[in-house]
Amino acid sequence: MxxxxxxxxxxxxxxxxxxxxxxxxxxxxxxxxxxxxxxxxxxxxxxxxxxxxxxxxxxxxxxxxxxxxxxxxxxxxxxxxxxxxxxxxxxxxxxxxxxxxxxxxxxxxxxxxxLQVINSDTFMLLEGSPAVRRQFLDWGVFHADKAFIQLWRGFRRVLKQRNTLLKCGKIDNQLRQVWDREFIAFSDQLTRLRIEYLKLLKPEFDKVVSQLLGDMDVQLGFSYGWDKKRQLDEVLASNFERDLRQGFTGSGPQRADIKLKVDGHNAAERLSRGQKKLVVSALKLAQGALFQRMNGRxxxxxxxxxxxxxxxxxxxxxxxxxxxxxxxxxxxxxxxxxxxxxxxxxxxxxxxxxxxxxxxxxx
Ligand SMILES: Nc1ncnc2c1ncn2[C@@H]1O[C@H](COP(=O)(O)OP(=O)(O)OP(=O)(O)O)[C@@H](O)[C@H]1O
Ligand SMILES: [Mg+2]
Missing domain, CATH: 3.40.50.300 (P-loop containing nucleotide triphosphate hydrolases)
Known part of the structure; x- marks a missing residue:
């Protein structure tokens, strides 16, 4: 392009x-x-x-x-x-x-x-909320898999409906189970695509990090948006009362995040300003390198x-x-x-x- x-x-x-x-x-x-x-x-x-x-x-x-x-x-x-x-x-x-x-x-x-933008806002990939990192991740998944956009739209629709029902308290345990079936089906697929993408991104990221930062050990991890040791249906069931009180769904792919660590420490807390610029740029450059490898442009x-x-x-x-x-x-x-x-x-x-x-x- x-x-x-x-x-x-x-x-x-x-x-x-x-x-x-x-x-x-x-x-x-x-x-x-x-x-x-x-x-x-x-x-x-x-x-x-x-x-x-x-x-x-x-x-x-x-x-x-x-x-x-x-x-x-x-x-x-x-x-x-x-x-x-x-x-x-x-x-x-x-x-x-x-x-x-x-x-x-x-x-x-x-x-x-x-398009990839690297500017002063790119620091938000380290310092900002998980939403910034999800947006970064989903840019990659969007370009990597044609199925993503429909899946993402479907998931947003179900999440919005579930949250509306929670907000007006018009949902009991039985109705919750009906909605959760669809919510979980979308969540599983979305999470699988995100994991597959990150698996491909990691070697590209390691390569750019070593070019820009030498032998600094920067690890790229993924958090599902819920405790991955538990099934999402079990998590949604046990959090239902809390979700009702709060009026929104507290667990699921809408809470997913990328975790960046340096020598086991939180990268946002550990790195200098210049090192942060190099790490967030490495994320963007790795994404471009993977895009090129997958799409030939x-x-x-x-x-x-x-x-x-x-x-x-x-x-x-x-x-x-x-x-x-x-x-x-x-x-x-x-x-x-x-x-x-x-x-x-x-x-x-x-x-x-x-x-x-x-x-x-x-x-
Ligand atoms: N809506 C607008 N209409 C007209 N001029 C505008 C408008 N918004 C901003 N400007 C002016 O346009 C210019 C935009 O500059 P820009 O931010 O692109 O500068 P820059 O060359 O990147 O500067 P810097 O080196 O400070 O980053 C500024 O002079 C600003 O005052
Ligand atoms: Mg400028």
């Missing part, structure tokens, strides 16, 4: 720009507030119809404009074809996605554009302020991992000279300098 041409209109301080990125490494540099992150945000809109910085379109869309439009020529299956994709995000109402002249839905778009990486938190040796290792992958990378930094020395002379690098929301020609 790569973007060969990108046009952005009315997004933050960008009124209208158009440029042809490299299919390998793109460096976007410029002063604070020039619009570097906004370019990454635009690519995120192209792949997911939304920003990674805000849920509110009015913050994303340029002041006094009605909508932002991102348009690109893409090669989704990396077969040498160019196809046109456009996403319009209005201040009010739904986003519109056009692919090769027809409307497509969000899950088709997500399948088309496998690379991901797009949006990496905001790559040099921040990293010393020069680790910055160089990070760049080496990126250039050895076949991903298309969009990397922002204030000063590109901080990265210049790290690239191999053969690597296809395009550098774009941005000032006041406008872009100069590739250098």
């Amino acid at each position: 790569s973007i060969s041409n990108l046009q952005i209109k009315n997004l933050r301080n960008i009124s209208s720009i158009s440029f042809a990125p490299s299919s390998a490494i793109n460096i976007i540099c410029g002063e604070n507030g020039s619009g570097k992150t906004s370019i990454l945000e635009a690519i995120n809109v192209l792949g997911l119809t939304r920003s990674f910085r805000t849920n509110k379109a009015r913050h994303l869309v340029q002041t006094e404009q009605a909508s932002t439009v991102v348009f690109a020529s893409i090669d989704p299956m990396a077969q040498g074809f160019k196809q046109s994709l456009g996403v319009e995000r209005p201040v009010e109402g739904e986003a519109r996605i056009r692919f090769e002249g027809g409307d497509i839905d969000l899950s088709t778009l997500a399948e088309l554009i496998p 690379p991901c797009i990486y949006l990496i905001d302020d790559l040099p921040s938190e990293l010393d020069s040796a680790h910055g160089e290792l990070f760049c080496k991992v990126l250039e050895q992958s076949s991903n298309q990378c969009f990397i922002t930094c204030v000063d590109d000279s901080s990265l210049n020395a790290f690239w191999h002379s053969q690597t296809d690098i395009a550098t774009f300098r941005i000032a006041d929301g406008d872009i100069a020609a590739p250098m």
Whole structure:
């Protein structure tokens, strides 16, 4: 997957720009507030119809404009074809996605554009709630198994209905058993897919960790969302009174989590800031490597302020991992000279300098 041409209109301080990125490494540099992150945000809109910085379109869309439009020529299956994709995000109402002249839905778009973002929010993979790690995990399962999306939607539906009944107290033990049969069937399948995915991810993760962090021992574990030594039906039955009191289901895949440990200690408590950046980046890079192995096509990486938190040796290792992958990378930094020395002379690098929301020609 790569973007060969990108046009952005009315997004933050960008009124209208158009440029042809490299299919390998793109460096976007410029002063604070020039619009570097906004370019990454635009690519995120192209792949997911939304920003990674805000849920509110009015913050994303340029002041006094009605909508932002991102348009690109893409090669989704990396077969040498160019196809046109456009996403319009209005201040009010739904986003519109056009692919090769027809409307497509969000899950088709997500399948088309496998995006990975590494920015300051990525630290949440270690420091944030389990929901952040489940979202990371489910990105992988979504792209690894066609069955996942239907399964996940089915599970959310049953969970929502079970929680509604618990909240209004309209459920007794007998009715609970009827609902739990469906809940457990979805839970078992969902959990099996998550475990299978993590099994495949682990060796990729170990490889990237050893490239970025040497021989540091970082273990990736999985917590089901309930005590795995017990059957889920038994757990749901014994927690029923508590679920009723709380008005929601306290155990199940909606509580699943990824556990990261360093030498047996909780990684979030143990690691330095730079080490955390390398570990969360390793998770994202491993996911891209596995995606490439399973689907035969690379991901797009949006990496905001790559040099921040990293010393020069680790910055160089990070760049080496990126250039050895076949991903298309969009990397922002204030000063590109901080990265210049790290690239191999053969690597296809395009550098774009941005000032006041406008872009100069590739250098
Ligand atoms: N809705 C909007 N309409 C117009 N301008 C906006 C809007 N939202 C933000 N801006 C401006 O757009 C610019 C966005 O900059 P952006 O965050 O992309 O900068 P950056 O180059 O990544 O800077 P930094 O190096 O500080 O991270 C800022 O100058 C900001 O004030
Ligand atoms: Mg920025």
